[in-house]
Amino acid sequence: MAARDVIVVGSGINSLVCAARLARGGHRVTVLERNEELGGCIRTEELFPGFRHDVLSGWYPLFVTSPAYAELGPELEARGLELLNTDTPTAVLTEDGQWTVLSTDRRANVQRLGAVADGEGQRYADELDRFLEEDSGLVFGFLGSEPMSWRASRLVASEVRKQGTRETASFLGRSLETSRAWLERAFASDLTRALLAPWVLHAGLGPDDAYSGVMARVITASLELAGLPVVRGGSANTVAAFRQLIEDHGGELRTGAEVERIVVRQGRASGVRLIDGEQLDADAVFCNVTPTQLYGRLLESEHVPHHVARDASAYRYGRADMQIHFALSGPPNWPDPALADVPMVHLTSGMDGVSRAVNEAQRGLLPAEATVVVGQPTAVDPSRAPEGKWILWIQLQELPSVVTGDAAGELSAPADGAWTEELREAYADRIQQRLARHLPGLDDQVEGRRVYSPADLEALNPNLVGGDPYSGACTLDQFFLWRPMGRTKNHETPVKGLHHIGASTHPGPGLGGVSGYLAAGQLL
Incomplete structure (x- = not known):
């Protein structure tokens, strides 16, 4: 051309x-x-001297598995791009102190989840195998194609020829399933559900949204296959x-x-x-x-x-986001040292807790117990902080753009519902207090804290309307x-x-x- x-x-x-x-x-x-x-x-x-923070986004599993990286990756790497990864991309810590980790090693996942509940590891393997063998070609193919194109049409036609009309129709029905329905049907343990349920927030969904079940499987498969890469520096x-x-x-x-x-x-x-x-x-x-x-x-x-x-x-625009950045004097005191090696830990009371916080945000309320996404980029890339020090990258994806009240009954909503500096810091205080209950000594470790409210995020980027990180x-x-x-x-x-x-x-x-x-x- x-x-x-x-x-x-x-x-x-x-x-x-x-x-x-x-x-x-x-x-x-x-x-x-x-x-x-x-x-x-x-x-x-560099929000604080020597601490290099990714202010907004910072995790690259979708990029390393994309056609863009397949085509451009070698040239980008030749120009200095270096991706770092880990074999334990994510974990969950529940409010009652339970925790578990998801690995890029299938055998380790089966063993670890098997210890959570009898047969849970095999159930996990069966679910992921079914998705990868039967559904992933159509799902990933469609997400990587123009939806109204001959390529997408051929993809569907090929699937019909391979699996038959009824099986393809069955897949389409399954793809509308909520993640709650999938997690309750597929797994016996609340801890397994708590491990996977928060990830649908990263797709802009909640556990009770249609098709969140298939997106939960997409993300779970991506984490096991690609980990959670970050960029050095x-x-x-x-x-x-x-x-x-x-x-x-x-x-x-x-x-x-x-x-x-x-x-x-x-x-x-x-x-x-x-x-x-x-x-x-x-x-x-x-x-x-x-x-x-x-x-x-x-x-x-x-x-x-x-x-x-x-x-x-x-x-329509979705729920709003808040980012909290901590510069710490050292790694936080997790309940188990294994959690210090995980780049993204979700702190939650479980699947119902995620659902409740989503519902509260959608009604204009500050969630009483939001899902806390605890990112630890220095677990993978220590170069981002002075030697021996640590960064926590906190994301809250269940907030209202316009605040009408507080589900906990503690904070007053501004008359116009707008995010003020006072409200921003008060809500961040609530999150820090929750973290400190699980990370002893956290308050003494904090050398700096920077908070970005939904209003701050929109001011940084007009595509983040109302603080919606997913446009x-x-x-x-x-x-x-x-x-x-x-x-x-x-x-x-x-x-x-x-x-x-x-x-x-x-x-x-x-x-x-x-x-x-x-x-x-x-x-x-």
Whole structure:
């Protein structure tokens, strides 16, 4: 295909993958980022002297298993990207002090879960084997394809030929199962359920959401197969490697370049206009934004069909997120030393606790007992902190964007429901107190704490509307064929030459870069 001038709006993982593929393919690529640093949700900052924190995202199992990494990985590694991993990616610690670990070693998982409950290890093996042998080809194939494409159609047709119509229909029915239904049916132990249930939060779901069961199996399989990789020195090194790759192939990346308008001539995108009035011409434009921004701000209304504008205005955003970063004087005092080697531990009272916190957040309440995602990047990459010291990366994915009350009855909601600095710190205090009950001496170890409320997250990145880290609710009506909307096809838009990428588009959020990969394929 002849070389084209291409503009990519935004510089998150999907933008970088898209730009890298197109630049390698001979196109003239310009990436425009409104902030002063590239990366979108990939940002590493020295929040405290000597401590390099991944402020937002920081875990790469979806990237290392993606087609983008298969294609671009060697060139990124040649430019300094180094991924570090572990054989114990995740664990759970319950409020009553029980714990267990999930490994990348199947035999170890069978043995460990077998000790949790009689026969539990074999049940785990049977469930994962069934998914990998019978369902994974269709699931991973669909998540890695444009949903409305001949490739996706051939994938389904092949599955029907291989397994038969009834078995394929049975799979489609199973795929709608909630993770609660799957976990209660498949496992006997509440501890096993507590180990796996919190992971659906990382897909923007709750245990009682449709299709959360299949997503729980997808994530469990990914953890066992790929672990939980991190980038040596911080995720900003991912951005640096992409930048060098794009520039080495003739691309340009600009910061402080906020797009005000997509320029459309005769029904086709012909470039963009920046807020300072500068206009850049292009043959194709790729926008890593929410549908609210794309159809409500960047495009003139005359270029947006009424039904698309209506659907975009109805696009829903999900629960909000809070990030808490701790700089510690040393590793925390876990109930068992094995937990210090695990990069991500969930602190929860169990599957019902996850469900309860999700429900409270969806009703506007601060959860009384939120699921605490305890990330330990220094367990895998000690270079991020001064020698002997430690980082805790805390994520809370069950918070309301607008606060109407406190399920615990302790904190007062602001009259307008907005997150204030006072509320942010008070809720972080609650989380720190819970952690300290399980990690003796934690308060004395804290050398620094930085908290980002949902409002702070949206201020960092406008795609995180209301603090939603996934750029839109991931429930079934806004996923697969319907992400972002049922009336748009794949990553196309009603404007020719304008492509929509990012977490708001198929296949949804995560650091896989798949939407950028798929959309770039339209010009390759």
